[in-house]
Amino acid sequence: MTAVVDLMDYAEVVERYDPVLGLEVHVELSTKTKMFCGCPNLFGGEPNTHVCPTCLGLPGALPVVNGRAVESAIRIGLALNCEIAEWCRFARKNYFYPDMPKNFQTSQYDEPIAFNGHLDVVLDDGEVVRVDIERAHMEEDTGKSLHVGGATGRIHGAEHSLLDYNRAGVPLIEIVTKPIVGMGERAPEVARAYVAALRDLLRAMDVSDVRMDQGSLRCDANVSLMPKGTSEFGTRTETKNVNSLRSVERAVRYEMTRQAAVLASGGTVTQETRHFQEADGSTSAGRTKETAEDYRYFPEPDLVPIAPSREWVEELRATIPELPWERRKRIQAEWNLTDEELRDLVNTGAADLVAATVDAGAEPGEARSWWVQYLTQQANTRDVELADLAITPVHVARVIELVKSGELTNKLAREVVQGVLAGEGEPDEVVANRGLKVVSDDSALLTAVDEALAAQPDVAEKIRGGKVQAAGAIVGAVMKATKGQADAKRVRELILERVGA
Amino acid sequence: MTDLTRLTASELAAKIHKQEITSVEATKAHLDRIAEVDGAVNAFLHVDTEGALAAARKVDGDLAEGREPVSPIAGVPLALKDVLTTKGVPTTCGSKTLENWLPPYDATVTRRLREAGVVILGKTNMDEFAMGSSTENSAYGPTRNPWDRERIPGGSGGGSSASLAAFEAPLAIGTDTGGSIRQPAAVTGTVGVKPTYGGVSRYGLVAFSSSLDQAGPCARSVLDAALLHEVIAGHDPMDSTSIDAPVPPVVTAARAGLKGDLTGVKVGVVAEFSGEGYQPGVQRSFEAAVAQLKDLGAEVVEVSCPNFTYALPAYYLIAPSECSSNLARFDAMRYGLRVADDGTHSAEEVMSLTREAGFGAEVKRRIMLGTYALSSGYYDAYYGSAQKVRTLITRDFSAAFEKVDVLVSPTTPTTAFKIGERVDDPLAMYLADLCTIPANLAGNAAMSVPSGLSDEDGLPVGLQIMAPALADDRLYRVGAAYEVARGPLLDRIPELKGVSA
Structure with a gap:
């Protein structure tokens, strides 16, 4: 059963509304070990084999911060022209979900390690757009759920669920933009270009695999519309885990056309999480929450604050390679x-x-x-x-x-x-x-040339008679005989030598 | 023949190391004592006969082969609070939710005990997840006070202290979040020390309130506590809040104190911890103890710590807040109790029903308090204000320790109350920790040492000694000196033999 969704024609959307974007990108760092324990940080693996008391959240186990991950976070912050906090802490984000071992995520809240930056993004026509970065903060990834049975592949309606905690505790950097306004019809393209630029940057820095298909780079797109001529942001939706550059563009565009139709018909946009459907490029509502989620953030008491010295920050700045x-x-x-x-x-x-x-x-x-x-x-x-x-x-x-x-x-x-x-x-x-060396031995080639000339005496005669272009047929025969491993130029020279042309 | 269960740990160790007796003999004597009296005391939740004897045999074997003892207390039996993980040995935290959990790893404290050749007899009873002051919140029935079995042994570590007073073990480990080592020590006539926060690793200590929890030694003498303190203390890279500094010289200090001279030591009496709410017999015992400290040569002055009166309310915001997050992991997904997993309930319902079935009333009360205190809109008023109070209390301590070397107060305002007396009045129960909480909030070191019996009810009273962070040795010097002046106490405990087990 699929409800019919009204969509507004895109040209009309951008005539009547200004889109506002906010992009949250999660990047899995390619450190050797996880964020808070010594387990290997590897994609895949037999389920629940890269785990220990800490990343399984066993009673009594404690986290220890991965210094390399902090280093990567600072480098990313610097590459994004951010300020680096002189003192910051981790915080606990509390919510219940089976793939989160502690039922809180160790993250950063009001004290991110990097903040107030920007990234210059080049659009297809060469126009440069500056995207302001609100913050980049450190956190840990969750495990993975596989919901078996049910139509949606989500936990609701599933017959049972399987949990794999190999990914639990993998270091993540979440990079959040400030609201991106004034992009008009180019908003979807800006979203894609931003994620592409970020991906190129992170790849050049060698801090992450940035494989969107494997989830090591994931984008959540916040989209809202405001009627032209107004400046108050509308209600936004958050489309989760859009898994390719093209999908980022499609998801933003779809949400713009969907929200515009809702607003134009006098309705209101529901603040909700939406899921992107790769097959038809649409988004669909997640579970609507009756109340806003209250994560009850508070400073993580199991970890000490991080105070990167200015000397260290400058040392790290010097390690940033030439940016794309x-x-x-x-x-x-x-x-x-x-x-x-x-x-x-x-x-x-x-x-x-x-x-x-x-x-x-x-x-x-x-x-x-x-x-x-x-x-x-x-x-x-x-x-x-x-x-x-x-x-x-x-x-x-x-x-x-x-x-x-x-x-x-x-x-x-x-x-x-x-x-x-x-x-x-x-x-x-x-x-x-594959045995793909060029045959450069003239004697081997000469044998092939002689055989080819002998096989096609009429062609040989033509060449001798001055029709040099006829040599092509002999060249072809020689190439065939040598399975393409001969240098065609040299073959031609040898043919002309042989016929005395 | 000497009753081995009446010896102190240092006396037992001396006999074992001289090979006058074996560790196996000492261990069996205590196992027999447990078999004889624990039915009446209920100090133990689990007795690990096999593990204890194996550890004892190892010590005996090493000594027989001429090797030096691996620590000054090698071969001595010990009772371990059931909140510290023991590999392959049940660790319930006094909760139904962990009834059948076998930890796959040892806490750092457990590991250090094993490495020191200490014989772990078993796991002791406690208020569920260390929340309580009477051990009545254990899911496995209350522990009884060996001085009067109608009375509580204190809490949360009532099992550890009662095992000492009942001569079931010469040493025990407790954990102290708001007084859970010191208050049980006070009401059972034993010694208990809360080391400086970060002095003993919390790795493997199932967290109640991470910023307050601290494991520490329990014993029948100050010197024994010091010997145990040195075994379990010291930096642990697995605990980020562990202090990377040398362990204070607690054994040397205890031995110095035993000479009975406190000349040059300045003692401050906390002005705020007396008067209304303090049982007169407790007050008189405390005043007598202060007079004895003067006789030992100490200079005694009164010191005001005005913010100490706000410690209790601040504690009951911070500790529940942290516990609401720490206990979120008990969700039936990975370990512990699981109810309603009958194919008709969703994962969310299984989580919820398990938590309802697995947690007792006090744990639920604190989870709710903490969830509320951290909620958006209330955070600043509750958790935020409590943290400010914490800072003020730390400043009170700092100001006081500029004038004096140690502070003293009664450990708890009353002697042991009757089982059942305060179970329906949480606020009355919470008052038991009135004097002990400030040291947890500030993170400094504190000890309870018996100051004799209250003249009105003949029950033990505790003298609390508090020292600055990392000056744990001062506790031991003053405590040991006072202990000598006070004279023997535990020989006055009623005989438990013959009680119906």
Whole structure:
């Protein structure tokens, strides 16, 4: 049973209302151990194998803060141009849910480690939007529930539920924006671009896997509308766990059209949590709460305050690598790119990958061509983000090097890349295992050339008669005979030598 | 032959280490005593005969092979409050909710006891989750005071103190959140010490109120308490609130005190802890004790700590607030009691029904108080104000300790009251901790040492000695000196032999 939902035409929405966004992004840090205990911080694993008394919340067990996680939190704060608290504490967020072992989440409340920052976000047309950051704070992840039976996959209506606490206690950073206003029709695009920029930033800093598909980067989108010409924010909804960049954009757009229809018909928007439906791009209401949730926050008495010294903060500032947007400015200058060329690079998600490939020793033009053309096609075929392809800039640089040295032809290089994408290992391993070396031994090639000329005497005659372009057929035959492992240019030279043309 | 159960821990240790007797003999003597009298006292919830004898055999074996004893109390039996986890041995916290729970890990205190060769006889009775002043809130029936079995042994650690007074163990461990070591010590004529907060690890101490809970030694003499204190104290990386500093020289101080000279020691009498509400016999006993301190050479002055009168109300906001969060984990999902899991109830209902069935009235009362105090809109007025009072009390202590070395007061305003007398009057029950709570709120060290018997009812009275944080040694010097001057007390306890077990 699906209720019919009224949606307003998008053009009309943005004509009548101003959208207000608030984005909350949860990032799982890729520390070796969990936030408050020594259990391994690994994705997956047999259920309930990465657990101990502390992350299971057993009676008597106590937390100890992971210093690396605090370090990552400060670095992220600095990269987001935040102030770093001189003194801050953890707090307990109290609510009952089976996948939360203690029935409170150790988080931060009114004393976040980083606050008052901003992130500059480049839109598709090159326009730069500054998104203000309210805060970035540390907390722990919950376990995972699997609700079996029932239609919704949620706890209500399930026949039984299975709990896996491997994820419980994994370090999280929650990054919260200030209200994003004045974006008009571009609001959904801004939301996506912001999350993409954040993802690129975190990846460059090597603090998280930032895999939206695995949940190591999760976005909750708060959306409200206010009638044009007014300045008081409307009632907002929070759409939870939107799991891809495209979904972020779709979820915001959907909520705008849904809320506009509600408001235009004289209704009121219900403040609630909504779930995004990947299949049709809609959102649906979560359980409406009769009263606002009261988390009864109070300072976590099991942990001592964190007071990062200014010297430490400055040391950490020095460890922040060149950030994606700085790198883009640099590559534009270094590679003489027009704004348009740079934008194409950025829009395909290739800019940072190309830059990293160049850093790994490749020539900029070659690096660009691989990522923007062949690899972008491969990503599209597989329906994944370019950056999520199973090939690294270092791999690509190596392939380019092999072509340059003549060890691979372009055709063989693409085969090597296919091997890497298929998980067969590093480029050199693929070359060795698939036997993809260029045949550069002239005597081996000459045998093949002689055989091909003998097989097609009429073509040989034509070439001899001056029709040099007819050599193509012989080249083709030689390439076929050598399974493509010959250098076509050298084959052509040998053919012409042989016929004495 | 000497009755081994009448010896102090230091006397027993000396005999065991000289191999005049074995630890197994000492252990069996106490196990026999428990079998004989505990039916009438109910100090133990669980007796671990096998574990105790195995630990004793280990000590005996090491000594027989010529190895030095691993600690000054190696081989001595001990009673452990059932709020500290013991691997594979039941840990109920006096609650139905943990009736069948077998912890998979040892508390740090438990581990240190084992490493010191201390023989753990079993787990002692207590008010449920350490909430109470009479042990009547135990789900497993009240413990009776060996001085008068119609009376309470104090609480929450009534089982530990009663086991000492009943000669079932020479040493015991208690935990003190608002007086749960000191008040039972006072009403059973035994010694109990609440160390400086952070002096003894809380890892494995099932939390009632994390910022107040502190485990400490219970014994029949000040020197025994000091020997036990040194075994369990010291920094623990598993507890973030554990102090990384050397353990105060408590044994040296106790031995110095035994010389009976307090010349040069300044003692402050807390002006606020006398008068209305104090039983006259308790008051007279206290005044006699102060006179004896003067005779020992101490300089005695009266000191005002005006904010101490607000300690009780502040405590009854902070402790319930923290407990409402700490006890949220008992939700039937991972361990402990589970009711209504019959396929007709949701997870939420199972949680709720289990908590209703598993917790007693006092625990529920405090969870409700704390939930209310932390609620949005009330937080500042209740929890926030209580924290301010806490700061003021700490300042009162600081100001007092600029003038004097230790503060003294009665430990509790009355002698042991009758079982059942205050169960329907929580406020009267709470008054038992009037004098002990300030040291918990400020985190400093305090001791109760017997000051003889009240002249009107012949029941034990406790003298409380308070010292600054990290100056636990002062308690032992003053306490040991006073103990010598006071003379023997426990030989006046009525004989329990022959009671119907």
